[in-house]
């Protein structure tokens with residue numbers, strides 16, 4: 001079943017076209033990686049899926065409903081949650097309180113406090129429940145980003161460069177959490193520059209450049225495609 005369907009999205013800031021004729025479908029249970037150079041328009045795509053940015057043209061369908069003009073808060077209640085590239089926790093609140101915010105404003109119909117406790121356990125944050133978010137290491141801030149999003153009980157989880165800046169062992173630990181979350185049935189779209197991390201979990205890759213979808217397919221084929229070689233290694237490689 002198709003969970004997310006982006007149809008011919010276009011978005012410009014002045015003369016700068018950041019999303020161009022972008023269409024993409026994501027099936028329920030998919031784990032899709034999005035790859036592309038800096039400034040390619042990846043985060044803007046997430047913003048149009050979550051609703052913080054509205055496309056100039058095109059449609060966003062989620063879970064069988066057209067949500068193109070729907071507010072971000074309503075989309076969150078429908079089951080879209082995200083993490084941000086630069087973690088912005090509520091630094092003066094504890095880990096538990098931060099996760100409780102996600103549980104309170106998301107889709108979950110459970111008791112938010114129970115939901116927050118469950119998510120802390122799932123994401124390995126339970127031993128830091130009473131720690132102030134402002135005092136966390138980068139890995140734990142990234143975990144908290146994901147935990148806060150998961151607390152909203154999403155059907156679709158959008159991860160924006162969550163592996164950036166982590167050491168190899170921290171990255172392995174985060175990958176395990178992502179795999180576990182995916183195994184519970186959450187559909188995931190992950191924007192990432194750390195290609196080996198993305199390759200190890202993604203079932204499908206989508207490559208974006210200058211706001212356009214350049215190619216998509218199984219990770220191995222995409223990484224060996226002339227389009228990707230051209231983007232990352234210059235025209236001659238193609």
Ligand SMILES: Nc1ncnc2c1ncn2[C@@H]1O[C@H](COP(=O)(O)OP(=O)(O)OP(=O)(O)O)[C@@H](O)[C@H]1O
Nearest residue numbers: 013016018036037038039040041042043044045085
């Ligand atoms: N609100 C805005 N106003 C003007 N320009 C913007 C705005 N948001 C994004 N842009 C521009 O749109 C382009 C795409 O930005 P975006 O953040 O989507 O790229 P990205 O692929 O996520 O980049 P990165 O990998 O560096 O995070 C960039 O040139 C950026 O400067």
